[in-house]
Amino acid sequence: MAKKRKGLFQKFLDMIETVGNKLPHPVTLFAILTLVVIAASALVSAAGISVEHPGEEGEMVTVTNLLTAEGIQYMFTSMVDNFIGFAPLGVVLATMLGIGLAERTGLISACLRGFVLSVPKVLITGGLVFAGIMSSVASDAGYVVLPPLGAVIFAALGRHPLAGLAAAFAGVSAGFSANLFLSATDPLLGELTIQAAGIIDPSYAEGMNIAMNYYFIIVSVFLLTIVGAWVTEKIVEPRLGEYKGDYREDIKGLDPKEKKGLIWAGVSLLVGILIFALMVVPENGALRADDGGIIQSPFMSSLVPIIAILFFIPGLFYGIATKDIKSDKDVANQLSDTMAAMGMFIVLAFTAGQFVAYFGETNMGLVLGVYGAEALEAANLTGIPLILSFIVVAGFINLFIGSASAKWAMMAPVFVPIMMQLGYSPEMTQMAYRIADSTTNIITPLMTYFAIIIAFAQKYDKKMGIGTLISVMFPYTIVFTIAWTIMLIVWMFFGIDLGPGSPIHYTPAE
Secondary structure (H helix, E strand, O other), rough: OOOOOOOOOHHHHHHHHHHHHHHOOOOHHHHHHHHHHHHHHHHHHHHHOEEEEEOOOOOOEEEEOOOOOHHHHHHHHHHHHHOOOOOHHHHHHHHHHHHHHHHHHHHHHHHHHHHHHHHHHHHHHHHHHHHHHHHHHOOHHHHHHHHHHHHHHHHOOOOHHHHHHHHHHHHHHHHHHHHOOOOOOHHHHHHHHHHHHHOOHHHHHOOOOOOOOOHHHHHHHHHHHHHHHHHHHHHHHHHOOOOOOOOOOOOOOOHHHHHHHHHHHHHOOOOOOOHHHHHOOOOOOOOOOOOOOOOOHHHHHOOOHHHHHHHHHHHHHHHHOOOOOHHHHHHHHHHHHHHOOHHHHHHHHHHHHHHHHHHHHHHHHHHHHHHHHHHHHHOOHHHHHHHHHHHHHHHHHHOOOOOOHHHHHHHHHHHHHHHHHOOOOOOHHHHHHHHHHHHHHHHHHOOHHOOOOOOHOOOOOOOOHHHHHHHHHHHHHHHHHHHHHHHHHEEEEEHHOOEEEOOOOOOOOO
């Protein structure tokens, strides 16, 4: 039998897989980029290139050569500080202490199952997408819990299980940057954005906060839930057709022990929220600013520990109620296991920290920002075409580099200054990046959990492969990108702040 020829789309997917697999590990990639920065600093410095500082009229900025005696001394003496000072390192590890305990005691899994099982059948598709979107508060827990659960629910309802898996995967991954609450993603990306904004305007960066996209991501939850349900029921499920497999499975409900744990966790969460509310709501609250404000206040600066605590306390009480935690040793072991799972991120933080620090020390981010802004201006790329171009570029890069923090650590020092030069705030640039990053997660084989999703899918379709999964998920990428981008454009049109004290446009201080 003649071998069936591959179509252009399949060849394109094969190319992405081949090229992507040839890229080095992100740890190695950052080490290589660090060497590139060092070499580039010497070359650009020798060329005598300089630009006028965009925030200081008349002040010329040159590139610092890291291969001089002084530069070499800086690299060696700052190496440890660069690692410790890598912006996302502390905030991610601190946040995961709370989220990790809630995940490992089973609280996150019970909450997700309880929510999905309580939704009426007519709303099950939207409920599954919504649960997937909301699962980002638990970092990556949703990837492991919801897709197989979505398949089981659809199979139990007589629907195609792969459609349920796809709906959950779309919510978890393509909707990763939308949520009703702040999650670990906000401080992870926010700190990098603030650091990049400081290249152009340190005073502006000091006034930024990690909740810079909060208003936008809240509204995004409802948009993506509706869009995700529509794509599932109108495009994906009809294309899959009737499920011919024999697989059937009853949905495991919450047992009495889990229900008791959820009650304990819920009560403890309400108490925790009440305590923090007493420190924020009153005008003389302990976490208010001296002038009584909230936007620039200790409260906004404390969001990372607050998030960690509001996950830690319910996780602790849930574990006690379900007998998963019997002593303080169990808590210590759970926290230790959480930190052990963060080992790769810590290693990544070392090489990424060097790249970010060296890049900032050379002033090449500032120089690139000025030249990049001039190039974009010369190409007449402003307004909506500029934002659309940036989303396309960020989405394309995501096909080859799966880690959101790794990509943004590379892109923020370059694109944030460029966009600031063109009048767009760092907050706006970050939100455009988050849209591009999230919507393309589900079609890149290099995404960390892509192989796991294929394994889940093969339970229902033994022939499921990379190309098949991408073809199932591609409609979500297209429709999510279009809908989310239109929402961003409408937001721009009305000039609504993206988050607390986070405008769309950037105006340099006089």
